[in-house]
Amino acid sequence: MRSKKENTKALIVDSFKKLMTQHSFDKITIKMITDEAKLIRPSFYNHFADKYELLEWICYKDIFEGATLLIDNKMFNETILFVLTRIENNKEFYVKAMKIEGQNSFESIIYKFLLKMFEELFSVLDIENMNFEGILTASEIANYYSRGLTYFLITWLKKGVQVPAHELAEKYYLLLSNSLEDIVFKPL
Known part of the structure; x- marks a missing residue:
């Protein structure tokens, strides 16, 4: 109760x-x-404190809180599908929220939570010391993936969430698991 x-x-x-x-x-x-x-x-x-904090709280509770349980169980693909499905299930709200711009934009809220999500994933996978010969740290790689997925989500929302979440997740996995050359020059 x-x-x-x-x-x-x-x-x-x-x-x-x-x-x-x-x-x-x-x-x-x-x-x-x-x-x-x-x-x-x-x-x-x-x-x-204000409606921006309310929006952030809703995003966390509605999308990312459940994703944490999946990350803890090393279920990366399921985590991405969960995030996309939660947005799809509340698309009318999130399509409108996506239009919030400025210092406290919806995009910045999503990015912040995705960054935390990828950092948690890397921590669970125990690859905190992952690097590319000293060029990129695990945190920097989390930043890279967070920015990419944020762009992916915002583009999907701008197009009105017309592609179902499970299909979008498949396309995202294709991007992650194929080289640029594969994507550009070979039909997937």
Whole structure:
């Protein structure tokens, strides 16, 4: 059974998600969120500093929290499919969220969580000392993969999530497991 605090947080999240499907992010106010949730404004601030923190919390809970369990079990492909499926299942919300730009952009939130995800994966696989003859560290390689997957996700969202998550995951695996020469010169 949920505590009163958890129920209040859930009301705020549900309210915000609903408003995001109806309005652009910049038009949504804290008052709109609390009115929709039938709460008073201080209730919002008891849980979140602002709507950017709320968005980040939703992304973490909705997408990345479950991915951590898969990483802990060394299930990399399943982790990527899980992330894509969670976005696909809530595509109306995430297509709108993707349009948030600036210092606290949706893209920066996704990148931050993907970086953490890849760093956790490398840690679980015990390849922290992985390097390319001193050129790249495990952290730098995590950065590389995070940026690539962020671009992949944002492009998918910009196109309206028209390709199913499982097909997109297959295409991502192809990119990861083939050289540029294979992709450009040989049909896959």
